[in-house]
Amino acid sequence: MSVGHRVEYIALEGIPHVEPGDDLAGLIRQALAGMDLKLQRGDILVLAQKVVSKAEGRYVRLADVEPSVRARVLAESVGKDARFLEIVLSESEEVVKTRPNVVIAAHRLGFVMANAGIDQSNIEHRDGEERVLLLPEDPDGSARQLKASLDADGALELGIVINDSFGRPWRNGVVGVALGAAGIPSLLSQIGVADMFGRAMRVTEIAIADEISSAASLLMGQASAGLPVILVRGLKLSGPSSPALALARPKSQDMFR
Amino acid sequence: MSVGHRVEYIALEGIPHVEPGDDLAGLIRQALAGMDLKLQRGDILVLAQKVVSKAEGRYVRLADVEPSVRARVLAESVGKDARFLEIVLSESEEVVKTRPNVVIAAHRLGFVMANAGIDQSNIEHRDGEERVLLLPEDPDGSARQLKASLDADGALELGIVINDSFGRPWRNGVVGVALGAAGIPSLLSQIGVADMFGRAMRVTEIAIADEISSAASLLMGQASAGLPVILVRGLKLSGPSSPALALARPKSQDMFR
Numbered sequence: 427m428s429v430g431h432r433v434e435y436i437a438l439e440g441i442p443h444v445e446p447g448d449d450l451a452g453l454i455r456q457a458l459a460g461m462d463l464k465l466q467r468g469d470i471l472v473l474a475q476k477v478v479s480k481a482e483g484r485y486v487r488l489a490d491v492e493p494s495v496r497a498r499v500l501a502e503s504v505g506k507d508a509r510f511l512e513i514v515l516s517e518s519e520e521v522v523k524t525r526p527n528v529v530i531a532a533h534r535l536g537f538v539m540a541n542a543g544i545d546q547s548n549i550e551h552r553d554g555e556e557r558v559l560l561l562p563e564d565p566d567g568s569a570r571q572l573k574a575s576l577d578a579d580g581a582l583e584l585g586i587v588i589n590d591s592f593g594r595p596w597r598n599g600v601v602g603v604a605l606g607a608a609g610i611p612s613l614l615s616q617i618g619v620a621d622m623f624g625r626a627m628r629v630t631e632i633a634i635a636d637e638i639s640s641a642a643s644l645l646m647g648q649a650s651a652g653l654p655v656i657l658v659r660g661l662k663l664s665g666p667s668s669p670a671l672a673l674a675r676p677k678s679q680d681m682f683r
Numbered sequence: 684m685s686v687g688h689r690v691e692y693i694a695l696e697g698i699p700h701v702e703p704g705d706d707l708a709g710l711i712r713q714a715l716a717g718m719d720l721k722l723q724r725g726d727i728l729v730l731a732q733k734v735v736s737k738a739e740g741r742y743v744r745l746a747d748v749e750p751s752v753r754a755r756v757l758a759e760s761v762g763k764d765a766r767f768l769e770i771v772l773s774e775s776e777e778v779v780k781t782r783p784n785v786v787i788a789a790h791r792l793g794f795v796m797a798n799a800g801i802d803q804s805n806i807e808h809r810d811g812e813e814r815v816l817l818l819p820e821d822p823d824g825s826a827r828q829l830k831a832s833l834d835a836d837g838a839l840e841l842g843i844v845i846n847d848s849f850g851r852p853w854r855n856g857v858v859g860v861a862l863g864a865a866g867i868p869s870l871l872s873q874i875g876v877a878d879m880f881g882r883a884m885r886v887t888e889i890a891i892a893d894e895i896s897s898a899a900s901l902l903m904g905q906a907s908a909g910l911p912v913i914l915v916r917g918l919k920l921s922g923p924s925s926p927a928l929a930l931a932r933p934k935s936q937d938m939f940r
Contacts, residue, residue, distance in 0.1 A: 431696075431902055431910065437688040523938050530938070538853040591889075595852050595939035596795040597860070598932045599870045599890030601897070613856045632848075633856025634901070640858070641898030644891070644918060645688055653688065661901060675855045681780050681787070682852035682939060 433660040436463070437645045437653035444476075444654075446483030451575035454655055463657065465576065470585035470661060472642035474654035475561060475605055476545065478568050478588050484560040486513055504529055510544075513558060517542040522683055533561065536674030537605065538683070539592050562588065565606025566669035573608040585610035585663075588670070589639035595682065602643025604635035604670040611665035612636075613672040634663060635670050690917040693720070694902045694910035701911075703740030708832035711912055720914065722833065727842035727918060729899035731911035732818060732862055733802065735825050735845050741817040743770055761786055767801075770815060774799040779940055790818065793931030794862065795940070796849050819845065822863025823926035830865040842867035842920075845927070846896035852939065859900025861892035861927040868922035869893075870929040891920060892927050 438457040444450070454471065458464065493501070493508035497515055501508035504524050511529065515521070518531035522538055531542040545559040562568045569586040577584035588606035593599075604612060612635035642656035677683050695714040701707070711728065715721065750758070750765035754772055758765035761781050768786065772778070775788035779795055788799040802816040819825045826843040834841035845863035850856075861869060869892035899913035934940050 431694040433692045433902060435690045435692075435898075439688075525938055528938070591887075596932055596937060597890060597893065597930050599888040599893065599930060601858075601890045601893050603854070630848075631856040632900075633854060633858045636854065636856065636858050637897040637901050640894040641692075641901065643889075644894050644898065645690060673854050673856060675853055680853060681782055681785070 431660075431662070433658065435641060435645055436461075436657040436659065438463075438655040438657060439653070441477070441653070441655050444480040446480065446485070448481045449575075450477065450481050451572055454572075454576065457655065458657075465582055465584060466659065467582055468585075468659075468661070469582065470587060470610060470638060470658040471572070471576070472587045472589055472638060472656040472658060473572070474646055474652070475543075475565070475588055475590040476559065477654040478562045478565070478606070479545075479559045482562050482568065484562060485557045486560060488556045488558065500524065500529070510541075510558065513560070514542045514544055517544060517560060520677070520683075532677070532683075535561070535565070535605075536671060536676070537592075537603075538674075539590075543590060543605070561590075561605060566608065566671055567606075569606040569608035569670075577609075583609065585658075587635050587638050587642070589642055591643060602636075602639035602641070602646075604633075604639045604673060607635045607668075607670040609667055610635060610638070610663055612668045612670045614663070614665045614668075633673055636673060688917075688919075690915065692898060692902055693718075693914040693916065695720075695912040695914060696910070698734070698910070698912050701734045701737040703737065703742070705738045707734065707738050708829055711829075711833065714912065715914075722839055722841060722914075723916065724839055725842075725916075725918070726839065727844060727867060727895060727915040728829070728833070729844045729846055729895060729913040729915060730829070731903055731909070732800075732822070732845055732847040733816065734911040735819045735822070735863075736802075736816045739819050739825065741819060742814045743817060745813040745815065757781070757786070767798075767815065770817070771799045771801055774801060774817060777934070777940075789934070789940075792818070792822070792862075793928060793933070794849075794860075795931075796847075800847060800862070818847075818862060823865065823928055824863075826863040826865035826927070834866075840866065842915075844892055844895050844899070846899055848900060859893075859896035859898070859903075861890075861896045861930060864892045864925075864927040866924055867892060867895070867920055869925045869927045871920070871922045871925075890930055893930060 440457045440460045488509045491509040493512040497512035498508045520532040523530040533542045543561045573586045586608045589602045591600040614632045646652045697714045697717045745766045748766040750769040754769035755765045777789040780787040789795045790799045800818045830843045843865045846859045848857040871889045903909045
């Protein structure tokens with residue numbers, strides 16, 4: 427049988443519930459061993475943002491939050507908990523758009539998303555306390571750390587992606603997108619053909635890390651009960667590595683802010 | 684070795700250059716046979732929009748276009764060919780945003796995209812004539828037809844997706860998205876957990892067809908020299924089928940129009 431160009435996505439089984447301080451690299455090694463899998467050169471691991479945030483202990487207890495006047499005013503206008511919005515605002519650089527029950531904000535990392543990416547769901551109420559889960563402090567840094575743990579000498583050319591699910595303007599439904607990455611070209615410039623008017627060579631930038639995030643998201647299922655780590659094997663990527671931050675369009679270049 | 688949850692993407696080799704009137708189902712059957720592959724139950728085929736449009740002969744010669752006053756005015760303001768913009772306008776319901784060299788429009792199908800999805804690149808200049816390639820007339824219908832050809836009695840439960848690459852607000856780079864689909868839940872409602880404030884059960888809608896489109900796009904490469912048909916095997920999807928049109932958010936529900 428002709429082999430052709432094939433890419434395989436494998437959901438790792440046996441990743442336990444992640445607690446603050448857990449060693450994700452160790453949990454991944456154990457899961458791989460349990461499935462008789464060894465990392466191969468060029469493999470990519472996609473991790474759900476939630477497990478990275480949990481391992482990093484990025485919880486905030488609502489009871490500890492004193493909402494500012496700004497958060498209280500916003501809470502009145504959109505009908506959300508003022509303490510929750512205080513956390514959203516403190517994680518954000520800009521509120522992009524609001525509607526009843528919806529706050530779209532630009533996270534300080536540069537990503538525009540609902541509630542600045544702060545999870546309201548799938549968060550356990552520890553000892554009856556409501557708490558929310560922030561994004562990792564530095565998702566690209568988290569990805570680099572994981573790569574350093576799992577591919578210390580770089581021989582595997584391992585790629586790491588940290589994904590999340592975002593809604594989008596114009597289209598229904600959420601899709602997986604990348605918040606952090608290491609060892610892959612998150613944004614790949616591809617020089618195209620001359621355009622039909624011969625004006626210039628067109629350069630298309632492909633959001634590789636977002637496409638990988640979407641593909642992996644299809645196997646993750648619901649994040650609470652789901653499979654939070656996906657192994658991607660066989661994807662041939664060329665081009666210099668770039669962080670997921672390269673995917674965040676600066677406001678000055680954004681037609682829609 | 685534990686099998687686990689695995690999904691495989693296989694680029695079909697040997698799909699020739701597609702001409703108007705070509706039988707895509709026949710070309711796919713030949714390519715599969717040449718790779719010793721047989722379609723299996725639950726397989727999904729992802730086709731690049733360009734090959735579907737080409738098979739459907741969706742070319743328009745620029746020389747045949749007489750630009751309207753509206754197209755001429757728009758051409759002045761954005762610096763594009765007035766004949767090209769006449770075609771864009773005639774395919775669109777609404778111009779959403781313009782900037783120099785950029786026209787974002789809502790295609791009559793409901794999808795918002797640059798140039799209403801009309802390809803300016805990778806179009807051969809037949810006999811020295813400039814021509815552009817429109818989207819398929821009815822991409823969901825094209826997908827249903829292909830499914831009917833390749834899975835006449837429905838026994839394979841074959842899925843078909845027609846994908847394209849779109850830019851997006853807020854994030855750099857293009858990603859694969861779905862224009863047409865058949866036999867899969869393009870938009871899947873997933874009932875989530877009760878939200879942290881206990882107000883209501885959250886329903887998350889997942890843009891499954893867009894995620895599949897992005898995943899396949901990673902294997903397609905540049906559309907001109909690339910691999911325009913990808914076989915997806917092992918993806919377990921449950922839920923009622925819905926067309927790609929379900930992904931187009933109506934203007935009345937769009938915060939960003």
